[in-house]
Amino acid sequence: MATDEETELSRREVIAAGVASSPLLVRPPSRMPVVFLPHGGGPWPFVEGLGDPKELGQLATYLRGLHAVPKTPPRAVLMISAHWEAPVATVMTNPKPPMLFDYYGFPPESYQLTWPAPGAPELAKRVRGLLEAAGHPTAEDGERGFDHGAFVPLKLTWPAADVPTLQLSLKRGLDPATHLAMGRALAPLRDEGVFIIGSGMTFHNMRAFNTPQGRPISEAFDGWLQKSATAPQAERDAQLTKWDAAPSARLAHPREEHLLPLMVIAGAAGVDRGTVAYSARLLGVQLSAYHFG
Numbered sequence: 261m262a263t264d265e266e267t268e269l270s271r272r273e274v275i276a277a278g279v280a281s282s283p284l285l286v287r288p289p290s291r292m293p294v295v296f297l298p299h300g301g302g303p304w305p306f307v308e309g310l311g312d313p314k315e316l317g318q319l320a321t322y323l324r325g326l327h328a329v330p331k332t333p334p335r336a337v338l339m340i341s342a343h344w345e346a347p348v349a350t351v352m353t354n355p356k357p358p359m360l361f362d363y364y365g366f367p368p369e370s371y372q373l374t375w376p377a378p379g380a381p382e383l384a385k386r387v388r389g390l391l392e393a394a395g396h397p398t399a400e401d402g403e404r405g406f407d408h409g410a411f412v413p414l415k416l417t418w419p420a421a422d423v424p425t426l427q428l429s430l431k432r433g434l435d436p437a438t439h440l441a442m443g444r445a446l447a448p449l450r451d452e453g454v455f456i457i458g459s460g461m462t463f464h465n466m467r468a469f470n471t472p473q474g475r476p477i478s479e480a481f482d483g484w485l486q487k488s489a490t491a492p493q494a495e496r497d498a499q500l501t502k503w504d505a506a507p508s509a510r511l512a513h514p515r516e517e518h519l520l521p522l523m524v525i526a527g528a529a530g531v532d533r534g535t536v537a538y539s540a541r542l543l544g545v546q547l548s549a550y551h552f553g
Contacts (some may be wrong), residue, residue, distance in 0.1 A: 290331045292450040293553035294443075294532075296458040296489075296525040297323065299342075299413045301469075301543065302363040303370040306415075315542045322538040322549065323416040329537075329551060335453035336380045336424040338387065338446070340525070341409030342460035342518040346429040348397040349442060351384040357425075358405035375411040377421040383454065384426055387446065394445035396431075396438075409459040423455075428524075434516050436501050436523045443527020450553070456528050458521030463512045463545045470544040478545035481512035489526065489550050490534040500526055522550065529553060 298319065304310045305320050327333075343362055344350075357379045361371050388398040406414075410427055431438055449456060462485055468474035484506040488499035500523055503509060504516070513519050526534070529552035538549035 291553060292330050292334060292453065292455045293551055294450065294456045294458075294525045294528045295326065295329060295537070295552075296460065296522040296550045297326070297413055298461045298538070298542070298547045298549055299409050299459045300461075302366055303373060303408060303412060305412065306373055307367055307370050311543055315540065318540045319538070319542060319547075320416055323413045326413075326417040330455055332453075334423060334455035336383050336426060336455070337414070338383070338449060338454050338456045339410045339414070339425060339427050340430065340456070340458045340521045341407055341427060342430070342464075342521055343407040343409040344404070344427060344429040345432050345434070345517060346399065346401075347432050348399050349391050349431050350399040350401050350429040351387050352379060352404050352427045353381045353384045353400045353402045354404070355379045355381055357427075359411060360405040360407045362407045373411070373415070375406060375415045375421050377406070377414070377418070377423060377425045380424040380426040383424070386449070386452075387426065387428060390445050390448060391442060394441065396442055396445060413459055430517060430520050430524075434520050436503060436516075436520065439520050439523035440497055440500065440527040443524040444530070445527075446524070447528045447530055450528065456525065458525040460518035460521040462519070462522075462548050464518035465512060465514055468511070468545065474543075474545045475541075477508045477511045478547070480508040481506060482539070482546040482548055483507070484509075486536055486539070486548060489522070490536065492533065493529070493531050496526060496534065525550070525552065 300319055301310065304316060355378060384400060391398050446456060462482055463478040468477060488496055491499065503519065532553040534550045534552045536548055537551040540547060
């Protein structure tokens with residue numbers, strides 16, 4: 261029977277074999293958690309007057325503290341944003357990703373924001389390899405920059421923009437089971453120093469924000485989601501797969517792109533149980549964030 265030291269050595273050899281080509285990932289660190297967060301609306305932390313200051317302050321405080329969630333600093337961030345869909349799972353490969361201001365009608369200063377984090381082309385290769393080995397076709401995009409689902413929260417979390425960051429798209433069609441499976445394929449990255457983050461919203465009905473009906477709709481769906489996302493793996497994944505049967509589901513998400521990053525995160529979580537890391541009202545509705553591991 262192998263000793264604990266031999267088992268650990270074998271584990272490290274397997275990890276090293278998978279990431280030998282990446283300068284980001286040299287030694288196996290402690291296992292990274294996975295996180296789903298709400299990114300709010302547009303460039304909200306950096307423009308005045310976009311909501312209640314107290315509510316916005318709560319979300320900003322949560323996002324500023326996110327850097328401390330991993331036990332060791334991540335070597336890279338893999339971000340799955342609600343604001344990027346592609347025919348197949350697609351990764352950014354630009355070593356210096358530009359800014360993608362994919363919001364409209366905000367003050368001029370919101371289009372001057374910067375977050376010059378380095379890209380992670382070598383990690384992109386690893387992500388594609390893991391997904392394709394699990395049967396998911398992939399592609400790459402050498403031009404795309406950080407969309408606001410990525411740079412807005414991460415500018416609060418890492419204002420120095422010093423963590424290599426890679427975005428991965430959702431797959432067009434938004435099938436929940438497919439995105440859970442994508443997350444399961446990406447789970448080995450957690451042992452390679454990669455902090456996987458899903459950025460979306462647990463409520464995203466644009467017509468219901470700041471309306472009397474928005475609050476009860478969001479509370480009904482959020483109550484279901486908190487129970488489902490924190491359940492054991494088998495129950496959690498079964499519930500998330502049929503999320504649109506939940507109370508007020510299609511009222512909370514007329515289109516589900518802002519919920520689908522949670523599916524990738526839940527898939528990557530494996531047996532780790534989820535916790536509600538943030539739960540508060542914003543723009544008249546209830547929102548939540550989930551941490552696993």
